Amino acid sequence: MSDLPRRDPRQEWIARNRLHPRHAEVLLAAGQGAASEWQGPNGLVRRNPHAIGFVGPNGVKRIDRSGTQQGAGGGGAMRPAAERKPLVEIEAPAFLVAVVPDMAGGRLSGHDRDLLGLARQLADADPVARGAVVAVIFGPHKETSFAEAGVDRLLHLDSPDVAGYAPEARLGALTLVEEAWAPRHWLLPDSKLGGGELGRRLAVRLGERPATSVWQVAADAEAVMGWQCTARGAAGSLDIRRPLSRVALALAECAEPVSETRHAATELALPQPLPSTLSRIQDLGQVSVDPSGVALSEAEFILSAGNGVKDWPGFHHAAEVLGATEGASRVAVDDGFMARDRQVGATGTWVTARVYVAVGISGAIQHLQGIQTCDKVVAINMDPGCDMIKRADLAVIGDATQILEALVTLVAQAREEKRDAA
Amino acid sequence: MQPEVTTMPALEVTVLVSVGRHPLTGRTRRADQDARGVELARSLADAQVRLLHAGMRDESSEAALRGYLGMGFTQLSLLEQPEGADVLPALAEALDATSPHLVIAGERAERGEGSGLLPYLLAERLGWPLVSGLAAVESVEDGVATLLQALPRGQRRRLKVRLPAIVTVDNAAPAPRQSAYGPARRGAFETTAGPVSDDEEWAAWQVQPARQRPKRLKIVKAASARDRFKAAAAKAEGGGGQVLTDVSPEQGAEAILMLLREEDVLR
Known part of the structure; x- marks a missing residue:
């Protein structure tokens, strides 16, 4: 047939x-x-x-009145937005711009994307001799959108030496990159997440005087590198206009992130393996801190309660077992179940958690505003039609008390097994 | 026969202090992070703490430096430098000469360029390890210090570093004690002249009071009217999250646990 x-x-x-x-x-x-x-x-x-x-x-x-198109569906499905962007490939770059993003939580942060936008600005300034943006990534990551963020080449270094807090090993790796490709610009985020420290170490090792806290870059033919930058100085009270240096540490919102093009994000490899350095700093791992002592606005993991929570001791127990900071919706605070300083939302605290678990919160618009910058939202709710479910990345419809109990049992079980194995 | 004396050699700590600037009035004061560093050094058991400052000596900076003396010191070593000079050679030479076990500094100066590079330059020059953003020093034993580093979001990390080392202090370190007036008046400056090197690049830059950074506008790049309307009328939406209906609490809990593991927030 x-x-x-x-x-x-x-x-x-x-x-x-x-x-x-x-x-x-x-x-x-x-x-x-x-x-x-x-x-x-x-x-x-x-x-x-x-x-x-x-x-x-x-x-x-x-609606096609000719009659050929009658039943539902069948039309041209929309292509995903990412595929509609034009793909830009730079085969033989004139120079390289190296970017070392923070990759907090294994993903590109907003700061990293701004920095990549700035790198694109530097690389694409001359349409005749375009440069390529190289992103240097340490350790395992979960990011899938390097191409949309404007990365032409991706150097992923995933050896146990550079994982965790290993500034000296990472500096060694960056020195190898410098020897292999000699990028024209080095861009790092001026952040507390490691970028600021690594950038300063790199600048000192390369013998460059870096531009720190850069927030604006403009082309200037008279400057040494062809760029002039504005940097904050003296604890943010001065603006310093100076030529852009080879190593630059930029603040968040230093440039617009890439939005209109897609890039190749080709994998690169170092010509030689990483040397095993004997680190003088030993990382003993993160220390568990009391989650209730962490300010709500900067907590990483928030378990938030709303009107749907009936078993309050169970909720507090769950937060303790999960190691989450407690939050609450306005209703829970007004009803006196939670303290006022725990309120999340427009009238309370604007949170920046990576993971936000909303238990029995239907999602008033003021509350959704407060969790705008959260990465992953999990909703546990009885009502499948509420706004929080629409916002959530994972929604479980069911009784909050039972689900929290089951979650606590699972976590406790996993911990028990771990202890037995150890 | 003489009795064997087994006294531990005291831990020699040098704190690099600078003249700060009050964020509102702009007057000189003790710099906040440096004062936290002094407090950190004061909290170490049997440590010999020495204060070191490199810079100009005039009326206003002396008043600021006396703020450190008021935290319980009788003297402060001052390396005299002209205004706008590069203090690195002088400090490196002074540290080389005294060779302390631990050098504590703030992360960034409150005046001048404030790039936060000085500790890194010193560490590179002296060949010492550097640990940034300290919240506490837990213990010092056999030339190895156990430190608590402050991470964003209120987290802490424990590190071990071999001495001598340079550490910088985060804002999460314990707040400094109040400066007492009497000791501050009685304290003395031990002035020495160090090597002077001018900072020509700094002199060439344009410096002006910081202006407000422009607020980023929400730019909607839409090809069609429908997209523009959607962007203008958009509600906060995650966009196609997974919804689990009709599942037992155990299955729901498992799905949540998987997401928490994936995000690595469980400790």
């Missing part, structure tokens, strides 16, 4: 002819879903307006 589609002109004609007695069944057989028009039991013609039309290439619903 051949796979060629066979056309049946008569069936097509019946499908076009809305007055044909077999119109409805032919449409059904053609797999175009429900008929939009049929004869009701009393002889009235019933119409289903929702079954007509298709979604056009721009995502707008279109």
Whole structure:
């Protein structure tokens, strides 16, 4: 049997002819879903307006009155937005711009994306001799959108030496990058997440005087590198206008992130393996801190309670077992179950957690504003239609008390097994 | 026969102090992070703490430096430098000569360029390890210090470093004690002249009071009217999250636990 589609002109004609007695069944057989028009039991013609039309290439619903397009669906599905961006490939770059993002939590942060935007600005300034942006990533990561963030080449160094707090090993790796490719610019985030420290170490090792706390970069033909920058100095009370140096540490919002193009993000490899350095600093790992002592606005993991929580001791116990900072919606605070300083939302605290678990919170707009910058939102709720479910990355519909209990049991079990194994 | 004396050699700590600037009035004061560093050094058991400052000596800076003396010191070593000079050679020479076990500094100066590079330059020059953003020194035993480093979001990390080392102090370190007026008046400056090197680059830069950074506008890059309307009327939406309906509490809890593990927030 051949796979060629066979056309049946008569069936097509019946499908076009809305007055044909077999119109409805032919449409059904053609797999175009429900008929939009049929004869009701009393002889009235019933119409289903929702079954007509298709979604056009721009995502707008279109109705074709010629009759060929009848059932629902079937239209051109929208391509994902990422694929519609033009792909930019730089085969033979004139120079390289090296970026070392923080990758807090294994993903590119907003600060990292701004920095990559700045790197693109530096690389694409001269359309004749374009540079390539190299991102140097340490340790395991979960990021999938390097191409959309504007990375041409990706150097992923994933050896146990550079994992955790290993500034000396990372500095050694960056020195190898410098020897191998000699990038024209080094850009690092001036942040407390490690970028500021690594950048200063690198600058000192390379013998460069870095521009720190850079927040604005503009082209200037008279400057040494062709760029002039504005940097904050003296605890943020001075603006220093100076030529951009080879190593620059930039603040957040130093440039617009890349949004219109896609880039290749080709994997690079170092020409030689990382040397094993004997570190003078030994990382003993993170220390567990009391989560209730962490300010709500900067907590990493928040377990937040709303009107749907009935078992308050159970909720506090769950927060303790999970090691989460407690938050609350306005209702829970007004009803006196939680303290006022725990309120999340427009009238309370604007939180920046990486993971926000909303237990029994339906998601008033003021509350959703307060959690705008959270990365992952988990909702536990009885009502499948509430706004929090629409915002959440993972939503579990069910009784909050039972789900929290089950979660606590699971976590305790996992800890027990770990202890037995150790 | 003489009795064997087994006294531990005291831990020699040098704290680099600078003249700070009050964020509102702009007057000179003891710099906040440096004062925290002094407090950290004061909290170490049997430590010999020495204060070291390199810079100009005039009326206002002397008043600020006396703030450190008021934290319980009788003297402060001062390396006299002209205004706008590079203090690195002088400090490196002074530290080389005294060779303390631990050097404590603030992260960034409150005046001048404030790039926060000085500790790194000193560490590179002296060949010592450097640990940044300290919250506490837990213990010092056999030439190895156990330190608590402050991370963003209120987290802490424990590190071990072999001495001699340079450490910088984070804002999360314990707040400094109040400066007592009497000791501050009685304290003496031990002035020495160090090597002077001018900072020509700094002199060439344009410096002005910081202006407010422009607020980033929300730019909507939409090809069609529908996209623009959607962007203008958008509600906060995660966009296609996973919804688990009709699951037992155990299954739901497992899904949540998987996400928490993936995000690595469980300790």
